[in-house]
Amino acid sequence: MGQVIIQSLSKERICEILHKYNRFRPIPNCASANNKTLPRVNSFPVQAGCSFDYNEGMAVYVEVAVNLPVAVGMFHYHLPEEEWAHNVAPGSLVVVPLGNQQVQGIVWRTLEHPAIAETRPVLQLLDPAPVLTPIQLALAEWMAHETLYPLATCFDLMLPPGLSQQVDLLYRLNEPALPAEGLTPVQARLVALLRERGPLRKRQIDAHLTKINWRPVAQAMVRRGMLVSHAVLLPPTARPKQARAVRLAIPPEEIDTRLAAIPRQKPEILARRKAILTFLAGQNEPVQPAWVFAGAGGGNAGDLQRLAEAGLIAYEEVEVWRDPLERVEFVLNEAPDLTRDQGAAWEAVLSAIHRAAQGEAPPPHILHGITGSGKTEIYLQAVSETLRQGRQALVLVPEIALTPQTVRRFAARFPGKVGLVHSRLSSGERYDTWRRARSGELPIIIGPRSTLFMPLPHPGLIVLDEFHDESYYQEDFPPAYSAVEAALALGRLARAVVLLGSATPDLNLLYRARQRRWPVLSLPTRILAHRQAVAHQFRQLGRPLPELTKEGERAILDLPPVQVVDMRQELKAGNRTIFSRVLQKEL
Template identity: 45%
Template sequence: MPDIVLPKAVYARIAVNVPHVQGIFDYHLPEETSQDFKIGHLVTVPFGKQSVQGIIIEFPDVPAVPQTKAVQKILDPLPVVTLGQIKLAQSISLDTLSPLGLTLQAMIPAGLSVQSDIQYCLSEQSLALLEGGETPLADLSPSQTHLLDLIIERGPLRGRQLDRVLPHKNWRSTAGSLTRRGVLISQSTLGDPTVKPKMERQLRFRGKKTAAFKQMEDLARKGFPEALARRQAVLKMVMEGEDSIALTVIYQETGANLADIKQLALRGLVDIIEVHVLRDPLEEIKISPGPTPVLTPDQQQAWDMIQGAFLAEKPKPLLLHGVTGSGKTEIYLRAVEKTIQEGKQAIILVPEIALTPQTVTRFMNRFPDRVGILNSELSQGERYDTWQLARQGALDIVVGPRSGLFTPFPNLGLIVVDECHDDSYYQGEISPRYHALQGAIQYAEITGAVCILGSATPDITTLYQATRGKWQILTLPERILAHREAILDQLEAADQDPSTNRYHPLNEELQAANLPSLHVVDMRTELKEGNRSIFSVPLQDKLKTTLEKNQQAILFLNRRGSATYVFCRDCGYALRCPRCETSLTAHQSDNSLRCHLCGYRRNTPQTCPACGSNRIRQIGTGTEQVESALQKLLPGIRSMRWDRDTTRTKGAHWEIMEKFSSHQA
């Protein structure tokens, strides 16, 4: 039979990346390259007087308008979103009224998605006046003078650059007035993507080792023993290495320079090559594989029901309701293993970036070299490389917060939403505004994937959906700690007496523990009895007992800083953020007041800005104050503070967790 020739696509329906633009627009494809275009491609298209990015969502037979413009070019050879992602974006856009183009752009890495911008530069008339030593206009306002000085000093500036230089200033109206008066010229611009694969220059041995040894003494002119020694060291290094070696490593190890490398290349001894290098954020994570634990009867019952979901054509969402420590993660691991066996991939969502290290470590121990991570702490390059691996199907598992839902897996088989009750799964600050829990359920329905929602305290809406039969509910009522041997190993590593073991046997291999007892202390009673500390007397006693047993303690407080309210005792004036009117938080570390909402910062005043009084007082408790009070209560104690202020640097979460796990605090 003759091959069926598919008709060439002539038109493309595109969601454009233009803020506040809701619609989709039809374009025609260049005839000579129309076969190159695919659904999901990132392209540039004309839009009004500017060029913008857009994503192809379908190829209509007939355009919605009689006259169409041509698509300009493809920015990435592979589709940047899958068909399932396009359907998910359409669903989110419909439910939340977010622009479809903006929703789709949120699914691709920062740096690949670029919005058009306006560039401002001096007009020819202004340049001529400045060359003659004159000012473009004499009656400029202070804001106009400031903006004009910036452009004279720095050259042409784009709108986003001015946003950073002039935050919280209405510079756009100022620029508009200068443009209308002929002082400035504005023009639309669309920059190229700022992120791309990382290429590294490396050195590779060329030829035969016998021939290279014969030239070893002739690598430099006579009278230059230092150059000879450097080149000999480089040649020996690349000859001994099995693979090519990065030039930066060669420079560091041998002290050679580029001239030495070029001389070796001219002699035909080495080749300078460019190699694609993966920016792997998990490269330095230590893996400790362990045996797969035996499931408890409750876990086995839950797992049997989940296996049934893998066989269903349209599986229902599964609510895994298990108390803290009941072994929900082991169920996730079994589900991921099942997914990989079927040749599919899994997305694991966690509510906070701080939880990512712990979860990633568990999954890496079970599935080495198959796990990726996506979150805002990564560099643009790391996010791009992980996204690329996921898009190509080179990863089986991605762990991340709510944005991890947009991982472009080609054959998604499982979505896990851990701690599904957490409010951080909702993105309400910026568009697209969506809830990752609802998005996960929709995405699983679109792709036919199994969706597991785990929680120790599911909210009332989730329980209602489960009890109505829309979702399937699984329960894990028993708290499992670990295998008996693992617990004894931990006690020994922490120099603990096994007699302090608080666990009780669940069966021959597993040990469990009851949920911890809770004690509510009325701090008003403590104050009446003379305790002015932020720690109650029972807490102080428990802390001392814990340290005497060489055990560890964790103190939780949902407030950063050293005081949460700063005011004047005389007039009652409260120091608030001038931008968003929230109370400023005091930080003792640098004697500053900060707004935790917008980032505003100022020094702590010595006198009241309203009445001039020096009776400025600070009340409220923050994590800095807790740490300081702890050091006074228990001098010499090894403490660590884990909050946003101490985890701004890359890898800080991993470092704190590792130190605490190894009993360094």
Template identity: 40%
Template sequence: MKIAQVVLDIPTQALDAPYTYLVAEEKNDDLEFDVAVGCVVLVPFGGRRACGFVVAIEEVSELDLAQRMDPSKLKHVIRALGPAYFDEEGAACAQYLSERYIAPLSACVRLFTPPGGIPRMVRSRDGHWRLEEPTVGEVDDRWITAGPAFGEFRPRKNAAKQIAILKALEAGDLRAVELSAEFGAVASTLKALEAKGAIAIERRRRFRGDAPRGNSFVPSVKPQLTEGQKAAVDAIAQARAAARGETVLIDGVTGSGKTEVYLQAIESVVEAGRTAIVLVPEISLTPQTVARFRGRFGDRVAVMHSRMSQGERYDQWDFIRSGEARVVVGARSALFTPLSNLGLIIIDEEHEGSYKQDSAPRYHARDVALWMVRRAGATLVLGSATPSIESLHAAVKDPLWRAVLLPERANGRPLPQITVIDMAKEFGQGSRSMFSRTLARALEEELAAGRKAVLMLNQRGFAKFVLCRACGFVPSCPHCSTSLTYHEQGAYLTCHHCGYRIPVPGACPECASPYLKKFGAGTQRVEADLRVLIDGFSSVTSEVPIIRMDADTTKGKNAHQDLLDRFASADAAVLLGTQMIAKGLDFDDVTLVGVINADTMLNLPDYRAAERTFDLVEQVAGRAGRAELPGRVMVQTYEADHAAIRAAARYDRALFLRDELPKRKALGYPPYVRMANVLIWGKDEKSVEGQAKALQRDLVRRVSEYGGSAWRVHDAVPCVLAKLRNTYRWHIVVKCPVDADIARVLLPLFRARKADPRVSVAVDVDPNDLL
């Protein structure tokens, strides 16, 4: 007998194991899809029908089955709704994700399906369930080609459209949409021509968006590798030869040519008939990045990121499944595309927080990639100028890791000199500007010489808010526990979590004092002040464009790239932006980088705050002086003595770690412990608190029985963001030794937990932050 293990696509079946169904030996008719691993199937479930994903198929004897369960209770799969989306390996990965991250199996399986591309059951208003077809799928274009009678057919003299269409066809095949764009309604004309055999109409698969086929690309030349690059390429080759899932950490300064190392490593993987995945942070997935890979691998490159439409992603997904794509470049979800024969995974800027997903399954791309390469005997390459503390730690401790240093830039140029400017001193000396005199002077010199500057405003932890000078009142959101953010344009206050919005009050709502002070500065405000500053430079005669790059100006699909193109084509110009400009920019004539506020994130209640600050300063500094012209970097801060800033200014990671690691050890944070953050949330404050406290007791019991003496369950407390969109949030932090399997100990507790409609619970294993 054939049985299938099916993961139901029903949220309340959250952490449940798959259900067993029988698979009929004979299909109802030949046109149906086979019930196979990776299919979406329709099954009976509790008096209705449900969709589910097949994660295993087994052939068992009646006797064996009877020993496991009562066969008379088993129901049959009704039918498969489509072809397989993943294979046994994908099913195993989904299983791993669900256990490793204590996440619903259905959410893990869904990662492997094309977005919007699977059918599901929906409940209509009258309470009936019905099957909803996928919202996206393949698209076909109608193409017009010459028919068997093309040469002989003579249209009548007054059939102008027929004549024109046949004439146009002489130059080659045409799409129906192009014809109607040119000649207006053509449907009846085409039908008439087809009936006479003069033309044929056929459907051809079309790839949406910037898909690879037919897309032009400029082949790039391979440069002579530097010694460091050669060592890195060799290390990757050795790791591949060992075929035991090794990791190579490329610890290379900004501009050391890490991308060229990736390209050459991929080249030999592809030559050996295997495939590669390259993950880059979402924001740096620009056409420029993609062009570097297409320049080398042409139309064998597939691209996946969240700014693409569902249709575009579907087409790329399908292109990968066809086996023609050999290299996938994408954001973290590219790990789950149907790429077979994997030889290499590359994670660029591996320290980036965006590799961790912040909804279930809360996976980290690095950990999933590690699991994948170990299963496949493939190789993982991590690259960064500022590797995460976890990776640095693993590179020392783990025998399957090796590190390669690229301490110099590929072109032999020195790293730019970094100057720290103490803003407290500036203020003490009477300067009230947000630009220190040193930075202003440097900016004037560079702009007068016709060169470019990049200025970064660190917005993390940098809220713009309104404060009453008389009573100290700060307007806050009534639905979320955050102060309202001040927007200069339009003079309103808004909550960045829920969108709540009010005009700036004329007087303090608490004490009626009219003296409300606006604190902090957004990019718009900095832009206005910068304009005034630059216009006052006597030695700068031409108009200097300021290109502002922040969440507001980069909303559109190509906005990010358009802004960068404008910056590239200008003479003297300033690129002013948030953290998003810190990475990846490679412009020859940027000679000055300024950080307007380096320290705002140091005060966040986040154990990674210092590490993030160090990384950010190093990364943004790396944008300066990348070619012939030397660069300089000015870092403005109120905490000039902070180790993260002092160390970053000297490119001295050892100095930073000597300060940071003992703190992490003393306070019990990674890399010395592992953590799980248990989140409890709901609309009713009392029941959230009650459940949180009950869960804490359960956790304490569970951990004392199955954990060990080194484990710790912290008290259930409200989160830093205690209220979000009218939802109350509590959390419980669990810590254990680094080598302990935290998920294995906690998972049974959450599997056994009964779903409560009022209170939701989720576990974040190895959380990025505890906010």
């Protein structure tokens, strides 16, 4: 049973949660939520993400969150006596019956006594591992309380596209009940479509009958018996990608003998196929054909087919990761020396990371640095130290700031450890990144606000760059939430360091930080670049090197002067161009 720190909750609120959800183990001497004399406490326990205990002959009841347009809520079921049911745990994605249809749901908790006399069984476990971690379950509960949205709606934020599926309606014709004539134009089009294409789902009909309000017409036809509809639940569209690969099927010492036994081989073909077999002999795992041809210096699909028919190689299906950073080029680099201001800020962040590793819940840290002051380097060093502690890091940036340069900086410092998440990726790329994050294979995830809901096993650092940006507020679809507030809650739950960086911090949060004595770290000086890089740039421009202050390898230069020109005064002075007189003179 792990302990999760939530500093901002009073004991009254904890007891309210306990009585409302009955999810957490009891706290001794937990009084009524109306008792105003209770002291504030710092923590309450959260269930670990393990499967339920089975006792022979005893039913196990679970509460499942279901999210449908017509039914959003919590429903009680029992686990069947099936082998797969032993893998069901809090956070598992399951299929359950609801009315006369089957729907997806997330297992929320176990129950000693269900609210109804007769429960229906859970029908299927869609993923052997829980799709939500215990920390995510606690975060979803916090979001449901703060945003007043159903718990199931908050769960949906944490699932990758294609994994969560909602019920669709399948329509088919009931030919005996169709009248020979008298159909309306919409009815006639719907009947013609179903006769041509066969039974279709609601979404498929939407694609064919665009800009036509056919759904009320179809419902009326169902009531009159002309159409028959029933609910269908499609399997998840997100699944691992499989690719064909080959491996050597004989001992390496038999290559020459077995290859020579293949009839009708010209010398050049024999040499090419021997190179393929020799290359495969040096591989410890199946290799995709393209890599075989590259490694062997030639070959084609016909060579592989002939070698497979002779039993010298064998084809296998292997899983291939869809990695959006696979083709990103970067140059490895090491951490530079820090300036005096950076060093002071880093010491404070480092101390917080060490306290978090020891089980404390450090307060959020605000990094107030002007543009170009070196905030990203603090993020990079914080990520590096977090990884050394055996934990993972989330790095959130506004969508507009998610540039290739930003990603390359992290990929160059941590090759093979960075995952990328944003809306422009394919569902397959996002699904594979989600799976690799869940397994701990990708300890660093970079992306916009949705990155906050990646299932890292043990998050230790949450970075929000430019945290004042309005894109951290979700209002387009439910639930509406602030990613900054959700990150602060996640940091409390996971006992992780939350690092909020900005050149123009949000005044409300800055005021809260000062009231609660959160550390506010300052980077007031702009760092131009490494001194050698600055000198090289000025030599190329043929200009004298300005006086630079130097700390370690870094060169510091003030921002260029800015002159504001009132174009209304320019117009009054007779300047009718779009350029001011000062700018024209400088040009």
